[in-house]
Amino acid sequence: MLRRMDIAERYIRLAHAIDAHAPGFIDGYGGPQEWADRQERDPAQLRLEANDLAVRVEEVAEEQRRAWLAVQVRAMQTMTRLLAGEQLRYSDEVRGLYDIEPRRADPAALDASLRVLEDALPGSGSLVDRKNALRDRVVVPPSALLDVTAPILAELRERTRTRFGLPQGEGFSIGLVSGKPWGGYNWPLGGLQSRIDINTDLPVTLTGLPDLMAHEGYPGHHTEHSTKEARLVRERGWQEHHIQLLNAPECVVSEGVATNALDAVMTREEVHSWLTGELAAHAGLDPDDVAAMLRVSEAQSSMKGVSGAAAMLLHEDGRPESEVIEFLSRYNVVTEQHARKNLEFITQPNLRAYIFTYSVGSDLVRGFMASHRQGAFARLLSEPLTPGQLATQVPVA
Structure with missing residues (x-):
């Protein structure tokens, strides 16, 4: 079982690493400054980290916390796929990032x-x-x-x-x-x-x-x-x-x-x-x-x-x-x-x-x-x- 702090720190550090490649991915941050590590890493490495984080999230004990982190990390996985150069259909990009179905107006x-x-x-x-x-x-x-x-x-x-x-x-x-x-x-x-x-x-x-x-x-x-x-x-x-x-x-x-x-x-x-x-x-x-x-x-x-x-x-x-x-x-x-x-x-x-x-x-x-x-x-x-x-x-x- 991971310590409670571990999952948050991993999540925040990965977010900053993604933001280094896609400025604006982070909308706001008010946590520990030592976690705000924007050192650029290869997108392929970030994709592996996102996939590993998704597995670690399943070990979070609190159901409500785990469910929220799971969809957030899926968005990170989508972002790292895009950063690594994978071409996604636009509607799949919307689904992967936001957990919703894009809709067309009538x-x-x-x-x-x-x-x-x-x-x-x-x-x-x-x-x-x-x-x-x-x-x-x-x-x-x-x-x-x-x-x-x-x-x-x-x-x-x-x-x-x-x-x-x-x-x-x-x-x-x-x-x-x-x-x-x-x-x-x-x-x-x-x-x-x-x-x-x-x-x-x-x-x-x-x-x-x-x-x-x-x-x-x-x-x-x-x-x-x-x-x-x-x-x-x-x-x-x-x-x-x-x-x-x-x-x-x-x-x-x-x-x-x-x-x-x-x-x-x-x-x-x-x-x-x-x-x-x-x-x-x-x-x-x-x-x-x-x-x-x-x-x-x-x-x-x-x-x-x-x-x-x-x-x-x-x-x-x-x-x-x-x-x-x-x-x-x-x-x-x-x-x-x-x-x-x-x-x-x-x-x-x-x-x-x-x-x-x-x-x-x-x-x-x-x-x-x-x-x-x-x-x-x-x-x-x-x-x-x-x-x-x-x-x-x-x-x-």
């Missing part, structure tokens, strides 16, 4: 959603022009973003603390960045701390801010990372949770938590009232414009699988980028410039398979919350659950 359903959006958008002209005209009226300029996010974070933090509790000493900083392929990001720093970045390359609307702050902060990524550090590392000694891996099944659950975070602390009616009332006044925006943009957002909520479908067209089917950009422009209802920003995400090496963590993770977590109700979200924040465990407990549409 074109008929997407077209139906466009018809709903047509009715939701005021004015005349193309869908993109009408959407952008409305969006521009509810944009929060970068100079005002931090001021407008302050009351949003304060309310979300208090609701999270009341409903789920927060570890003593947790906290994060928030800043504005540009030149990134994502809209917002939470960087786990360890010590119950994290950093949230908001990308100002594309317009940030008031209507999207509560969801963004819930997603990255309370009760989303920051809350999950700090709660698991407190419960799993500090209380149980499972030091593998000092590290967060970007290309691993934990991200499916994490993105599922984050995409459902706002719904876990506020009803849709509360969000609507908040945005069209206090927050619109604070940002100096017309509440009627805010209400109209909320209707548009609701109409587009059924189109969340567009980016995944685009990734399948590009990486699985080998369709040209021009066709993928046209698909993204049509179904995300964005300009070609914006579609190219979407394409940047799904072509980035560490993110190309990641895109499915949002849609699949969201459905898995929503189903888990619906079937377990009392205490379900609190469990997701504090327990090491896997996508496969969520999938076997609830049907996923």
